[in-house]
Amino acid sequence: MQIFENTVEQSAFYRSSVRPLWIVGLGLVVFAACLLGIFSRPFGMLASVWPANAILLGLLVRHPSLSTPTAWICAALAYLMADLLTGSSLGAAVALNAANLVGVGVGYILFMRLSTEHRHLRRPLAVLYMFSISAIAGASASIVGALAVAHYFGEPISRALVAWLTTELVNYVVILPVFLAMPPFADRHRVVSATGVKPWPVVSLAASCAAALLIGGPGAIAFPVPSLLWCALTYRLFAVTVLMAIACMLAQVAVASGVLHLGVDRLAEATLLSSRLGITLLALGPLTVASIDAARRTLIARLSHAVDYDFLTQCLARAAFMVRASALIEAENRKTPIFAMMLDIDRFKVINDTHGHAAGDRVLQAVAVTVRMALRSDDLFGRLGGEEFAILLVRQTPANANRVAERILAAIRALKVDLENGETLSVTASIGIAERLPTGPELEGLLSQADRALYIAKAEGRDRIRAFADGTSAAGATAARFDAARQQ
Template identity: 85%
Template sequence: MQIFENTIQQSVFFRSSIRPLWIGGLCLTVFAACLLGIFSRPFGMLASVWPANAILLGLFVRHPSLSTPAAWVCAALAYVLADLLTGSSLGAAVALNGANLIGVGVGYALFMRLSTEHRHLRRPLAVLYMFSISAFAGGSASIAGSLAVAHYFGEPITRAFVAWLTTELVNYVVILPVFLAMPAFAERERVVSVATTASAASVNPWPIVSLVVSCVAALLIGGPGAIAFPVPSLLWCALTYRLFAVAVLMAIVCMLAQVAVASGILHLGVDRLAEATLISTRLGITLLALGPLTVASIDAARRTLIARLSHAVDYDFLTQCLARAAFMVRASALIEADNRKTPIFALMLDIDRFKVINDTHGHAAGDRVLQAVAVTIRMTLRPDDLLGRLGGEEFAILLVRQTPANAARVAERVLAAIRALDVALDNGEKLSVTASIGIAELLPASAGLEGLLSQADKALYAAKAEGRDRIHVFADGTPEVGAMVGRHGAARQI
């Protein structure tokens, strides 16, 4: 317990020590995003791209612990500083960026009312919720911003409101999904492992190829419908790749489309680029982005549901070990893949006097013992080793690429860890637990997995007959001539 407390304290200290770095990074990110928006203004106050609000909101929603008063103040300073350095007056900079922060604040408050799955776009209606929140956030900022624009620049309030709202909408809908769908730190190791096996699985490149071709066709053909050319390819990507990858591709395509229209590279069939053209284009890009994002979100929800159902079928609910059927399937596949080129060992483990625990302390105490033993066993094994609960208090372990001595050492570590357990009961009492283990090696002449487990089971019963809390090794066809390890790890021939 002391180890866990020390770990928690170190984690808290680490987080508190790096928080200023996170806030500093957030400040620089917002500052750079503001400069990008300011330099993309082809018509007065109407920026072609204004990613700062969406980036700030995305960071706060993705990492709520970052949303502190210090972070909000630093972000506000970054907004104002970017405007001041590019020639704005102090009053205009404060008013305009106050409107930006109002929108971010409204969006953050609304997003935090959603469930985690909805915030991460892993529910069928999540994209619709994101769009609705973006509209509320953009509308709130637009009301305040249009008043500031009318006061400082003399623009009509209605015109300023529409321009501000469409800018907010397109940037929220395009940029926010990248942050919302980003894998959490706990998931990134799994994502990396999937990426390393991509060479074997061969990720399908054709949706991206078709996306590039459609974008080139849009530039070459032009016209009012050109911004819709990439939609079929984006839908293909949404059905092929993970949600985060689709969000990144969508953001790249939509941001480039905005810049291409504003710069005149993408010809929409009008004689001169008018502000109304940019507004219409932003609305079109916003609505077109919703389709592929919704498809990708629904597909992510489907994959999550399938993964949960698969886990429920393959894993024992109480101990989270592999269920018997799943263990047999995976162990057989592991043996076939190995083709018996390296030693394979089966360990059968049984909790000693488990019936007495149930009869004396109740089944709730027995369940707690099973859970504690399962966690303890997992902590002593390698990721390549298989652990399954075959039924009741009996567990099976399959060890690959181990020598007989190493297999015995693994079994000794498991027994020692279980022996050190003190399982706390509801009445405050602590229960000591022991277990017995039988070991068998898969030999070329063995009858496969079933025969291997049968031999390990015979060795297990021999260990119990010798007094429990020990290891017995099956050898030479009978467990009686194997090696037995007693309570203190001393092996002797019997």
């Protein structure tokens, strides 16, 4: 399997223009994250939490357009300002933060070579790739950082190397997935609803964390694992990453501050290093489960789309249209007018016979896009077969329904379909309309009435609209209302 591949974002990030405000915001976020890490140091050079590198890498990977020279310079200044304001010398600040930027840079280069779905943790092996890149980025930073620590603080290189690497690794694995799995802003309500309707996994997670604090001991770090796995099987990927990050970061702080007693008399450096590795490995299990579940959800959605939608036109397929239309009619419960339209492309057989089936496919696709753009989001549009389409309108008056039909025909009439041989085709269509009256038929009968009206439109010369009328007073009234609407 090819793990790394080029993506559109690699070239797009050079073309993107970034607002100065976003770059300043990036610098402020990095500055605040650095201060958090600096003030979390329990002793010496070790920080309980150092989120700055993971946050910066996450923002750059999530929004590649931010990766400009100006943004990198702004981030570097943020690192330096945080160290200088808290008492570090200029030389030490430059050397230590050069290590931070080296790690972030290596991580960014590797992440941008992943496919989009691997980068967003939506493939079964995505967490493994994320962990591998985090380890490489952390090792790159730790090599430079260990040399700086040895030079400015006299620490042994081996000790500084291990301390830096474990700090980088735990923070990348815990914090970075939050940014990688973050959904688009428009989908934020799905995360809230998915988490809010099933609170028991969160309650269980809180209880397991409380039990870890009360009981303590070397195994206390693993207490939240069953609850995190429950969350991974219940909630969406982003919600799982947030819960996992909160639990793991609290565990880091609790160990470093001594609130979580691990069974040692004092907080030795080896204990802190071991706890970081334990928290890192603890996070991988729930993340992997949530990532695989996200991949499964994506696959199911794609299969459902393939079943429900026509492959050529991306309209609802016949079976899906019938099911959804029946459900919509039942939901309306005869309280509001419902109109069915049958649309047929005029002389479509001639197009196929004259220009070939490839040209016919282009016409079908172009007409489908044109019709879809003329409808509202809650209107149903499906392909019943061949060149015949069906539309279901709800909460419309006869005049409005007629205007929709007129708008559709006008758009199709103006359509120019380019063929592979350079020719251009003009297309027209005919529409039959039927209104569902309180005593009228269900969906099958309604479509049958619209189909009969369609054939009348065809017989009268095509490229026109006709309403169904069967001679009864009700149907005649419907036809009269449509005729009146057409004259408005």
